[in-house]
Amino acid sequence: MSRVFLVTGANTGIGYEVVQQIASKDKNSVVYLSSRSEAKGKEAIASLEKGGLxxxxxxxxxxxxxxxxxxxxxxxxxxxxxxxxxxxREQDARKADINAVREAVELNLIGLIQTTTAFLPLLRKGTNSVILNVTTDMASQEHLTHLPPCPLHCVAYNTSKAAANSYTISLAKMLEGEGIKVNAVTPGYTATKLNSFGAHAPGARSVQDGAAIVVPWALLDKDGPTGKFIWWNGKEHAW
Ligand SMILES: NC(=O)c1ccc[n+]([C@@H]2O[C@H](COP(=O)([O-])OP(=O)(O)OC[C@H]3O[C@@H](n4cnc5c(N)ncnc54)[C@H](OP(=O)(O)O)[C@@H]3O)[C@@H](O)[C@H]2O)c1
Structure with missing residues (x-):
């Protein structure tokens, strides 16, 4: 069955690889690669087309x-x-850069909500519709609670993504009756522009492996779960 996909922030990193993997796995699908930059987006499309997609x-x-x-x-x-x-930017909870917090909320929370709201009418008309929010381990309250004091307590990033997780739970509940599945998945630590390509700590997975964790949750079939937080090992995790 052919389906239409749209991936936000897909000119690079995990998003680009997610587009590539979905488009390769399901040749009947149409995959929209979206970018905030026309030049970067078109360059990304050209490279995928060069690869035969x-x-x-x-x-x-x-x-x-x-x-x-x-x-x-x-x-x-x-x-x-x-x-x-x-x-x-400074994200230590004792002295966080408040503008970084604002910008993170604007992008990681409000941006995600307004994009979802704008596309919901189309998703309602769709076939086996899925909303998949790419989240992070660092948005899990359970995970953060068990971390010692360390640089992973990044106030702007973690709180904006945790709030997006909360939105994921509510949206999943409200769409349950309509059969639209809403989940959050974390690719885990992946070498991308977001973290200077894993320069600060060892152990980052490749962008291909990070995307491969996300893709099955975008390709979910109609009997798939909703309202779940999926960890990088493919298992459900506590919010
Ligand atoms: N890398 C990790 O370790 C890791 C771990 C857990 C979760 N994640 C999540 O994975 C997702 C993808 O991140 P990534 O690691 O692939 O980072 P990335 O390589 O920096 O890619 C981020 C993408 O988001 C785009 N973007 C930024 N602001 C935007 C806006 N206002 N509108 C539309 N697009 C915008 C970027 O565009 P530009 O190129 O124009 O900046 C880029 O295409 C993020 O949600 C991140 O939180 C990443």
Missing amino acids: TNVKFVLLDVTDTKTIASAYELDVLVNNAGNGFFD
Whole structure:
């Protein structure tokens, strides 16, 4: 069955790889690669087409700018992947850069909510519709509670992503009766631009492996679960 997918923030990193893997696995699908930059998005599309993929299309979309969130196409699966960690800014809870917190909330929470709301009418008309929010281990309250004092307590990133997790729970509940599945998945520590390609700590997985953790949850079949927080090992995790 052919479906239409849209991945936000897909000109690079995990989003780009998610587009590539979905488009390769399901050649009948149409996969919209969205980017806030026309130049970067078109460059990404050109590289996928060079690799033989003909079912990818570009759409300009800045999740923080509602004017760019156009909805003039069909859609079955929305992958809310766009995000940033703001790790070049002070995020220690004792002295956090408040503008970094604001920007993180604007992008990682409000951007995600307004994108989802804009596409919901299309998803309602879709086939086996799925909303997948790409989250992080660092958004898990349970995980953070068990971490010692350490640089992973990043106030701007963690709180904005945790709030997005809370939205995921509520949206999943409210859409349960309509059969639209809403889940959050964390790829875990993956070498991308967001974390200076894993320069600060060893152990980052490749972007291909990070995307491979996300993709099955975008390709979920109609009997799949909803309202789950999926960890990088593929198992459900406590919020
Ligand atoms: N890397 C990790 O270790 C890791 C771990 C857990 C979760 N995640 C999550 O994975 C997702 C993807 O991140 P990544 O690691 O692949 O980082 P990345 O390589 O920096 O990619 C982030 C993408 O988001 C885009 N973006 C930023 N602001 C945007 C906006 N206002 N509107 C639309 N797109 C925007 C970026 O566009 P530009 O290129 O124009 O900046 C880029 O395409 C994020 O949600 C992140 O929180 C990452």
